Amino acid sequence: MKVLVIGGDGYCGWATALHLADNGMQVVIADNFARRAWDGQLGVASLTPIASMDERLACWNSSVEHAISFVHLDVTEYEPVCALLEEMRPDAVVHFAQQRSAPYSMIDRDHAVQTLVNNTVGNLNLLWALREAAPDAHLVKLGTMGEYGTPNIDIEEGFIEITHKGRTDTLPFPKQPGSFYHLTKVHDSDQLYFVCRAWGLRATDLHQGVVYGVHTPQTARAPQLINRFDYDHVFGTALNRFCVEAAVGHPLTVYGTGGQTRSFLNIRDTVRCVELALRNPAQAGQYRVFNQFTELFSVADLARAVARVGETMGLTVKVEHQENPRFEKERHHYETRNANLRALGLQPTLLEDGTLREMIELAMTFKDRVDPAVIRPSISWKPRAKAASILSA
Ligand code: NAD
Ligand code: USQ
Numbered sequence: 001m002k003v004l005v006i007g008g009d010g011y012c013g014w015a016t017a018l019h020l021a022d023n024g025m026q027v028v029i030a031d032n033f034a035r036r037a038w039d040g041q042l043g044v045a046s047l048t049p050i051a052s053m054d055e056r057l058a059c060w061n062s063s064v065e066h067a068i069s070f071v072h073l074d075v076t077e078y079e080p081v082c083a084l085l086e087e088m089r090p091d092a093v094v095h096f097a098q099q100r101s102a103p104y105s106m107i108d109r110d111h112a113v114q115t116l117v118n119n120t121v122g123n124l125n126l127l128w129a130l131r132e133a134a135p136d137a138h139l140v141k142l143g144t145m146g147e148y149g150t151p152n153i154d155i156e157e158g159f160i161e162i163t164h165k166g167r168t169d170t171l172p173f174p175k176q177p178g179s180f181y182h183l184t185k186v187h188d189s190d191q192l193y194f195v196c197r198a199w200g201l202r203a204t205d206l207h208q209g210v211v212y213g214v215h216t217p218q219t220a221r222a223p224q225l226i227n228r229f230d231y232d233h234v235f236g237t238a239l240n241r242f243c244v245e246a247a248v249g250h251p252l253t254v255y256g257t258g259g260q261t262r263s264f265l266n267i268r269d270t271v272r273c274v275e276l277a278l279r280n281p282a283q284a285g286q287y288r289v290f291n292q293f294t295e296l297f298s299v300a301d302l303a304r305a306v307a308r309v310g311e312t313m314g315l316t317v318k319v320e321h322q323e324n325p326r327f328e329k330e331r332h333h334y335e336t337r338n339a340n341l342r343a344l345g346l347q348p349t350l351l352e353d354g355t356l357r358e359m360i361e362l363a364m365t366f367k368d369r370v371d372p373a374v375i376r377p378s379i380s381w382k383p384r385a386k387a388a389s390i391l392s393a
Helices: 011-022 034-042 051-065 078-088 107-131 182-200 237-248 268-279 299-310 339-343 354-364 384-392
Strands: 004-008 026-031 070-074 092-095 136-144 159-164 165-170 201-206 211-212 252-255 261-266 288-294 295-297 319-322
Touching: 004 011, 011 026, 011 070, 026 051, 026 299, 034 136, 034 211, 034 288, 051 070, 051 136, 051 268, 051 299, 078 261, 092 384, 107 136, 165 182, 182 288, 182 339, 201 268, 211 237, 211 268, 237 252, 237 299, 237 354, 252 261, 261 268, 261 384, 268 339, 288 339, 295 299, 299 319, 299 354
Parallel strands: 004 026, 004 092, 026 070, 092 136, 136 201, 201 288, 211 261, 252 319
Antiparallel strands: 159 165, 261 295
């Protein structure tokens, strides 16, 4: 299978590209290194020292049967996307190439617009290019569980059957995204659903939960292959941040009560889920949604687990509840299905103490690279006056 992995220099994309190549697929990575540039502009960096793409691929291609090639590509530029699809004629395209931080999209108007343009125009270009150059290719697109928000009913996989005034239909599940970033994902999903119906394209929209962990069997093979691991307040996600905070003696930054429940999965399962979607493609004209997560946790539960494991490692770990900079419910119903990937054979990697220990140990190994100044949040979802009081507290 010939697979184009767009956004293959990033956290999920790099690990996925190696996994797919290791499992016999012919992989081409495309990326414009936007993420490395955004890190530079914000003064943040991966905890792990990530090699350049040249170094990454020189290392990978020197030792394996299934070499990966690379194309510098910005998905917001239409002609190059079209040209690449025409030249490559992939069987499938995996689209990771987006600005994926909710806080980044809430910094100010410019960052909200940048996120919207990058994500929405990039997705739209890819759909038009598929129509023109590779209409049979299966698109696997990374969406997010955060598209649904936290409704007071169980969350289904993409669609819900509704009976209204005596008539019944199966309709897209209602969306209540919690940031301008999450809003872009909702628009992408609408675009995908529309083009599958109108043009007969085939697409799988992976509504992924929060990813944690760093190593996959492939990225752990050599230092040049190591994956990125974000801990800063803009790109770092909850559990990864808590492990780094525990390792450096920073209080665990639980926003509000920590009663917010989210869906989570290990990066090792991200790569396997994408493979499962690719090996079981959507039919022509089919738009399907897979909720891609393995477990649900509240933020407070995660902080408690990290504190408990950290203490068994001799660390003193304090959990600090700080005023929540986000607009989100801290007490809510959260029940959601993930039957589709399980039906295709996903065996979940559950969060165990050993995983937390491995993540905290990794953070201790790279402790000297941690900049404590980028841990505390400085971006607020709140109206201007309220935001100022939260951030100065
Ligand atoms: P990341 O920032 O590590 O990687 C994204 C990659 O896309 C980067 O290498 C970046 O340079 C590239 N990119 C961005 N805009 C581009 C453009 N216009 N043209 C070409 N390349 C571009 O992010 P990630 O954590 O790997 O996330 C990948 C995808 O998975 C995103 O779509 C994200 O929304 C989704 N996702 C991530 C998580 C998570 O917890 N990390 C959870 C759910 C969904
Ligand atoms: N949180 C804390 N403390 C922290 C960081 C986060 O309490 O130090 C809380 C947040 O308030 C939120 C929850 O943890 O309630 C999750 O936040 P997060 O930063 O880990 O994740 P989020 O902003 O939702 O975004 C991440 C990825 C995004 C992906 C999303 C999946 O950055 O790309 O789409 O997870 S989901 O959450 O399912 O939408």
